[in-house]
Structures are given as structure tokens and as C-alpha cells.
Amino acid sequence: MSATRELTAEQRELVALGEGGEPVLSRVAVSADAGSGKTSTLVGRVAAIMEASMAPHDLRRKEADLEAPRILCVSFTERSAADLEERLSSWPSCEVYTIHGFCARVAREFGAREGLSPVFTILDAEAEDDLFRESFEKTFLRAPLPTGEHAPDVFEKICRRLKDSDGPIEVRTQAGRDARLSEFAHATIDEFEHEKKRAHALEYGDLEKYAVRLLELPEVAQILQRRFAHVFVDEFQDTNAIQCRIMRALVGPKGGLFVVGDEKQSIYRFRGADVDVFRAFVAELPARRRLSMNFRSDPAVIDAVNSVCAPIIPGYQPMRPGRNAGGENLVAARVTAETDADGVEAVLKHLGRSGVDPSSAVLLLRSVTRGERFLAELERRGYALAISASGSASLDPRMKALMNLWSWACEPWQKLRAAKVAVDFPEVASAARPAREALPELLAGPLDKIRAELFFGEELDCTTLLERLDSTFGLSRRFGSAFEAFELFVLRHQARGVAPARLATRLHRIDEEAGRIPDLVSLPPPPELKGALRVMTVHASKGLEFPYVILAGLAGRTPSGGPIVAEKKQLWLAGRDDEGDLEKWDAFLAAEAREKEAALSESARTLYVAMTRAERGLFAVSRADPMPDSEKPARARKESPKNWDEWIKQGLTKVIPASALAGEATASKSAPVISEKAILPPLSDELPHYAPARVGVTALLRGENISAPLGKAKGAGKAEGARFSGPDPRPARIGDEIHRLLQFEQLEALWKFAADSRVDLRAFREWLATEMGRKVFPPSNEPGSARVLREFAFDWKRPTETVTGRIDRLLIFGEGEGDEAWIIDYKTLFSKRSPGKFRETYAEQLAVYAEAIQNLTGIARARTFLLDVACATGSVWHEVSCD
DSSP states (O other), rough: OOTTOOHHHHHHHHOOOOOGGGGGSSSEEEEEEETTTTTHHHHHHHHHHHHHSSSSSOOOOOOOOSSSOEEEESSSSSHHHHHHHTTTOTTTTTTEEEHHHHHHHHHHGGGGGTTSOOOOOEEEEEHHHHHHHHHHHHHHHOOOOOSSSOOOOHHHHHHHHHOOOOOOOOOEEEEEEOOHHHHHHHHHHHHHHHHHHTTTEEEEHHHHHHHHHHHHHHHHHHHHHHHHEEEEEEGGGGGGHHHHHHHHHHHHHEEEEEEOOOGGGOOOOGGGGGGHHHHHHHHHHEEEEEEOOOOSSHHHHHHHHOOOOOOSSSOOOOOEEEEEOSSSOOOEEEEEEEEEEHHHHHHHHHHTTTOOGGGGGEEEOTGGGHHHHHHHHHTTTOOOOEESSOOOOGGHOOOOOHHHHHHHOOOOTTTHHHHHHHHHOOSSSSSOOGGGGGGEEEEEEHGHHHHHHHHHHHHOHHHHHHHHHHHHHHHHHHHHHHHHHHHHHHHHHHHHHHHHHHHHHHHHHHHTSSSSSSTTOOOOEEEGGTTTTEEHHHHHHHOOEEEEEEEEOSSSOOOOOOOOOSSSSSEEEEOTTTTTTTEEEEHHHHHHHHHHHHHHHHHHHHHHHTTTTTEEEEEEEEOOOOOOOOSOOOOHSOOOSSSHHHHHHHHOOOOOHHHHHHOOOOOOSSSSOOOOOOOOOOOOSSOOOSSSSSEEHHHHHTTTTTTTOOOTTTTTOOOOOOOOOSSOOHHHHHHHHHHHHHHHOOHHHHHHHHHHBBBOOHHHHHHSSSHHHHHHHHOOOOSSEEEEEEEEEEEEEEEEEEEEEEEEEEEEEEEEOOEEEEEEEEEESSOOOOOHHHHHHHHHHHHHHHOOOOOOOOOSEEEEEEEETTTTTTTTTEEEOOO
């Protein structure tokens, strides 16, 4: 099947490959309008590259690239990263991260070069805020600033701005640079850094700073540039200067780069995103293209967006509709009413008469907090509201409780998890407050039987564990829709053959690196939303789409300005006169004017985001203007509109009074204007199928969806843990960390981590000094006799399916007919095991690896080995016969 069969001409150009299987446009920036199928295009390009790379490898040529190209996908939003991870999950050579997840990966792998321990925690926004406030208060108590002119919170804001900067910032007052303030700010930051170091913690800004310092080291950049042949970046409009430096260093001057962004959707200035930085980066790339066709929204909605946004967004290019109009309730109009509650009620009544459930609509506000009175009025009138100010379900405390319970069920030695479970499920803890050391034992009773099966049984999978937890703790009854969402999350992993402990590992990594569960941000609304109107902020809705969008709270307020104005490298601090009023001098006023203009530009982009969430209908609730423009004073007519209400009145000419909308179903049935003669069918969200089926090695061994299964491996799906010198059982997360450190040969960090975790690796350390150990892991100062491929990802194309997998370590010896491949699989066991049983358990898995390598490379002899890192079998090195 053609890789471009379902793509538009704009998209086919971006997916097209040239000779050698490389993209025709190897370094390109794509401006993707809302709803233009950017993710389908990105995924199609990845799939095309991967399919072209599936020719057999020639491992006999020294100059050959032994690995299939590995692809890195980085997104600047969690929702986009979750979508990409889901749609690219069948390609093992693709690694998907959020920008901070990738920075954490770089910091853990190479951080030792900058004196950073690979074992650190990542502060979420709330923890970082609390820690910084404590640091500020400690500094203020030691050396208080004079507070006659400003309250302490003003100085705290200044300190935060200096902390978050990626370079020096000057603090300016009317008298010039303020040395005392700079000294105080640096003292606060030093205190904050000391507290983080003591807690072995980093914040998101630290991750970026470490990543850019490491990537700008030539040896680190070269390693990653060789590792990733192509880099894809999504939602790049939300970038900042330091993140752009990371991308430049990562890709280098010749690497493949595919950047997708839409500057009209850059709405995160408060997080440090800078649309000017995005524009400058895009201008550096040799190719720039646009996806202009919107497949999400009805043509009437697209016309409304174009009409409103063209006058207020500089350089705005109109979107083109990508689907036909059809059906009723397709309307984009301004609904005039005395109050916002009246207007929203009229829209709901209109939709209700047509059989549209309120849960098919969303009410978007710029701030839920500022709309509390208006929302309370809707509830008083009998409307059910489902209010969410965040786009992530995992911020729900019910979801956190489920995460903690699952992780602790799989990792009972985690005392912090146990403490959280004791709070969430007080009925299983002692009535008296127990000592922290005793928590795991006191809580263990309800889970003893479950954990016995989890640790030693063969069949306890994710869904079975969830059923046991539900029956033990009444989770479905206790947590309702949150449990249903978590159940969907578990089912997704169960379908991929993920073991419970592996899922616990993922939950731990998500909690560390992102603080949220990406898979949950795009889940459909739970059943309890039936009949309820969803309410959320525009920022929380970004990346989502809804059949009907209602905009309210349009008037807004013009910010009056405060004592601080922050520019890129300057902080301006106004003084106060004898009466306490702010004193602003010319330079301050000029900076304040620039800040207001930037805020106004972002407000226009935020309105664009809000309007483009709508698929079928868009309703903007507005107050009727009592005076037409012709009767306004000339001065008022000349003034440019400054808020959403005025912008919508200017551009959205279709106006329906709330009384007409609520009382007459025909009021909104006027035929929409079609602005495009040739309307294409909607773009398919499905990835083109480049092979009859794609299946991982584990699924292959289980005989899932395979026409000629190889049989089920004994113990398949049973995760392993590390062997402890203490009593703690089966720490899968620690086993994964050992695997990762071994993968990148960070041996010094490995010994330290093992000692801290009480894992006995003495036998493995002694084995490394043997002849075989030096052959497999040659010291850095000795040339090895083999070519080493770490984490070798492969796609083996068979007649009926494509088998995907990843080999921990692949060694290639000799040239020509004497070629020999060694396939090495790392295992970290938690209990003693018979060597024969150990080899038997993994023999079929290794046989698949060997057959894949022989078919891909043409090497006749492939030997397979197991590396028992913790020596649970009494020997570190095991050769497994695949005959």
C-alpha cells in the first residue's frame, strides 16, 4: 500500500522519500494550522522512514551503519507526547519523550560528566514552589530587604525571575542597577540550590540547563547524533531559547529534522515560551512548509475563525476547509444576551431541542476562578457542570490514590508509597499513628495473598491484579469514573503484554519525569459526564476538540500594570512616592508598553486556540452593543479593539439574540458559507499499513495474532527484579535502573547505585575483570575485538507479519565468512534460580532474536547469552543453545 495514499498534496511532500530511503525534505519546519492533520503527517513520515530502513543489514562492511535508524520524537506538550507514543508504539526504534522527559534522560545518562548523580528526583511545580518559598523566607529572615516601598512578595517575584533565567539578568530601578537587590536575589537562589542538592532533586529548569550543557560537549553530541538519525519535534511553538539550543546541539549540522509548530497557538508565555525564538529557529532551516487545510471543523466554523483572527494576528493566513458541510446545528455565531448565564442557557436549550446532550459541548473560559459567580448561577438554574481547570486526569487525587496503590502493591518496600496508601486507605492501617518503618508491615495484610501470586505466580497479569485490588478495596465503588479511566489505562498496557511490575515502573517514571499520566489526558469523558456541561480553561483545552464550543466571559479586563516589568534580559522595578503610588520613569513606561503589546498579541492567539476547538458549532456569548459604530464618537471609532468581546463583534457578523436561539429552533439554521469550492474528504487518522501486521517478540511467543506461532515461552511475561542482600523482594524499578546504567556502561554510577540500593553485584564486578568480561565489555582504554551495538532495535519482516524487538547488546566478530554475532540479554533476578531452569525460560526468546539477526544480516552463526547481573543462578555468564 502506498505510504501517501490518504494524504493531501501538502502532506505527501512532507512524507516523500528520495533515493536511499531518506526524506526529500531532510530538514524542514512545518507550520501546521489547527486541525490540519499534523500528527498523521508526522506519523506517516516516521513510518515511511522505518519501512524504507527494513532492508537487510550488511554487517560485514565496516562503513555500514549497523543499526536501523533510531528516531527521536520530542513534544512540548504531554498530550501530544501521549498521542505520539500511542501511535508509534509498534516501532521499537522510535523513542518518544516530552521535552523535559528527554532532558531527564540526557541528564541521567551523561550527567556524571557535570558531577550529577544519575539518581535524582524531579520536583513538580507545586513542590518546587513550596521549596523556593521556604528558601526565600529563610533568606529574608537572615537579611531582610527594606519593605517600605514594596511588600516582600514583589522581591520574591524578582528572585523567581532571576532563578528561571538562562543567563544574566539586570535589575533596574530609576537610580540604576540595584546592587543590594541583586545580592539578596543571589543569596535566595543559593539557598534554593542548597536545598535541592540536599534532597537530590532537580526542577524542570535544571533539567534543561544540564541537558544543554551536556549536549554542547562534543563527545555527548556526537553520541546522540549517531544514535538518532532523525529527530521529530511537535508543538515547537511552545519553545524557549535554551530548548532551541538543545535541539541545535542534538541534531547537528546534518541530521534529519522535522519541526512542527503553529505560532498562532503559542500561548505559554507564563511558562517561558517565546514565539520570537520559535520564529528565529524556523528561519534557520532550509525548508519551510505549511499545512493549511483544517479537517476538524465545519466550513462555517473555519470562516468564523478566519474572519475574527485575520485582523488581529499579524501575518495571518486563512485556513481552508478540509471536509464538507452537513447536518443541522452547524453554526458559528455571536449570541447576544443580558448576562453570560442567559446566553449559555439559550445555547443549551437550542442544542437540547435537537437531541444534543450537554456533554457534547464545552464551555471555555479564560479563567474558571473569575467565572465562579456566573457558573454558580448556571448551577442554580439546574445545569450540571463538570469543571476542570487542568487537562490531566492524573492530577485528580483519586487518580493519584490509584497510582499509589498499584505501585505499592508491586513495590511494597517503598515506604513513601506505603505512607500515601495509609492516608488514602485508612481502614487498612492501624488506628494509632504507626512509625514510618512499620507502615509496610501494618498495611501488608490485605495484600499478602495478592502479592504472593504477583511475585511467584505465572498468570497474574495487569487486569487480574486490578480485579483483585478492586475486590479487596472496593475501588470501582469508591472512585467511580476515576477508576474507569484508570482501568482503561491498565487495559491499554495489558493489550501490549505489559506485566504489572512493568506498569508500576512506568507509573514511577511518569511520576518522576512528568508528574502526570500522558495516556489519561486524551481519554473520553467518563460516564458521569452524561448530561453535564464541561467547563475548562482555554489552556486546558489545547490539543482537544469538541463537537460544540461555547465561549463566555469575553469582555476581560485590561491589566493595570504593577511594579515589575520583565523583559528578556532586564527586570524593571518601579519605585513609590511619599503617598505610596508607583513612580514610573520613561524607560519603565516604554518597557511596560512593550509588555502589554506582547500580552495583547498572545491574547489574540489564545482566542484562535479557543475557536479552533470546535468541530460542528461555535457560540460566542456577548453583550449586545447599545450603540452602533455610526453613532459612536469619532475617537471611539478609531480606537483599535483590545479584548475578545470587541474582536468577536468586529469579525463575527452572524448575530443571534439569546431569546431567538432559546425559543426558535430555526434561528440557527441559515446555510453556512462555503469558502472552498473543492472540499476533500476528512483525513484518515489511521497510520498507513506498511506490513500485514506488526508484533513484538513477547506477543509472538504467546501466539497472539500470529499465523504460525513459535509457541509460548515458559514464564513469558513474568517480570524479574533485583536480588537484594536485605529482605526486600523484587524491586523491578531498581532492576530497570541497573539495566539502564549497564546499557550505557556507566559502571561507576552502577556501583554507587547498587550500594545505595543494597544490591549485591560483587560477582558481576569480578566477572568484568575476566577474559570473557573484557571481551564483552572492553575497557575504554582497550580496543575491543568486536563491534558493539547497544539496545539494538530491529524490524524483521516476515511473510505474514513484521516482528519488532530490541536486543540489549549485540556484538559482531570477524569479517567475511568468519562473521559471528553474539546476542546478549541482561537479567536481574531477585531470588535464586536453577541455571538449567533459567536458560530454559528464555531459550525461545533468544531463538527469535537469533533468527531475526541471521535473516537481517546474513550472518550464518548467531550465539545467544544471558547475563545474570546479580548472579542469582550462581554464575554471571550463560550461553543458551538455540538449536
